[in-house]
Amino acid sequence: MKAAVLKQFGSSLTVQTVPSPVLGTGEVVVDVVAAGVLPYAAEVFSGERQYLLTLPVTPGAGAVGRVRAVGPDSTRLxxxxxxxxxxxxxxRDDALTPDITLQGLSARGQGGLRLQEHFGQGSFAEQLLAPTENVFPIGAIEPGDAGAWxxxxxLLVPYGGLLAAGLQAGQTVLISGATGHFGSAAVAVALAMGAGSVITPGRNEKMLDELQRRFGSRIRTVRLSGEEDADRERMRGAAPGPIDAVLDLLPPSxxxxxxxxxxxxxxxxxxxxLMGGVGMLGGDDLGLPYPWIMRNNITIRGQWMYPREAITRLIQLTRSGQLDLRQFDITAFDLDDANAAVAHAATDGRHFSLTVIQPTTPR
Structure with a gap:
């Protein structure tokens, strides 16, 4: 099969023939129809993000496709x-604190690197080998809609954060980093979950205006000045009442x-x-006042990615029509043009737009 391969950090992807995946128990082989390209993929491939990624590797985190083959323990696919x-x-051998790797992207610690030895190859390829529990049916779709899916x-990343916050219908949530790639997605998910009001602070006035235009009166935009106390009061003042939850998605920069x-x-x-990247590349750590946390009974929670059940729930939210994928503008590239896709994703700059690679023809 063909795949795009990263041989060393700082080099371009090489599209070449690699061995097709060999199916085992507890695994599924999927024909990849569309694979999303992250806006910061070029930063990962250059080494700038310092992600744990064993090379050479076929990158690509996540995909939409069609099942090619299933193992003997699959009873529904x-x-x-x-x-x-x-x-x-x-x-699979520690239910409480499992090691994690993000297939085709990064790992968490040495245990995650061990997982990469078997499940490290990502979705910029004609076929993908994935654990059975990582493959979720989405129902019948038009082949041309695979990119939108x-x-x-x-959307799953901020959805995991909003679930961790316990967001309930009618509540007010503040999205820190709302004008960013994941932050703007969080706004869409929060509204789909029934948030009564979403506070969206930022300095990008064009994007703040776009959020207001796109989503209407439940959005309360706040233009930040950089002065901490004044900005805090602006955010509180923009809310129709108490702010029930805050989700931070600000990047490492x-x-x-x-x-x-x-x-x-x-x-x-x-x-x-806290789901963002602040401090991951060095710099000051986040300091929150102990008395404020204790006396106000504040819950502060870190959340990396999302629980497995979130995926089925988000698919249901989409199927119900609460979450409309038609709001995303898709730009598709063939696998042979993988480097052009990475460059486009880095420079596109538009929110609610997706760059995808299509390794196989939709059918």
Missing amino acids: TVGDWVLCDPTVRS CALSL AGTTPVRAAAMTVREYGTVV
Whole structure:
């Protein structure tokens, strides 16, 4: 089969013939129809992000495709099913604290690197080998819609954070980093979950205006100044009432000041979920006042990715029509043009747009 291979950090992808995956028990082989390209993929491939990734590797985190073959322990999946492939591979021998690798992207620690030895190859290929539990039926779709369904891989990240926050219908949530790639997706998911109001702070006025235009009166935009106390008061003032939860999705390049300003807007007994990348590349750590946390009974929770059941629930949210994938603009590239796809994803700059690679022809 053909695949795009990263041989060393800083080099271009090489499209070449590689061995087809060999099916084993507990595994599924999927014909990849569409694979999303992250906006920061070029930063990963250059080594700038310092992700744990064993080379050479076929990158690509997640895919939409059709089942090619299933192992003997699969009782529901059948050949030809349209499926979403989740890149979050968890070790099976520790139910409480499993090691994790993000297939075709990165690993968490040495245990994650061990998982990469078998499940490290990603979706920029004609076929993908995935654990059975990472392959989710999405029901019948039009072949040309496969690229749009790749949006679920993006939406799942903030969905995991909103589930961790315990967001309920009618509540007010603040999305820190709302003008970013994952942050703007979080706005769409929060509204689909029934949030009464979503506070969207940021400095990108064009994107703030776009969020307001796209989603209407439940969006409350806040233009940040960079002055922590003043910004905190602006965010509180924009909310129709107490802010029930804060979800932080700011990238590694952001400082701690906007994270802290947003986090401390949450109401008494509220929840703050940290999912961003602040501090991952060095710099100051986030300092939140002990008395404020204790006296206000604040719950602060870290969340990396999402629980497995979130995938089925998000598929249901999409099938119900609460989450509309038609709002995403898809730009598709053939596998042979994988480097052009990575470059496009890095420079596109539009929110609610997706770059996808199509290794096989939709059918």
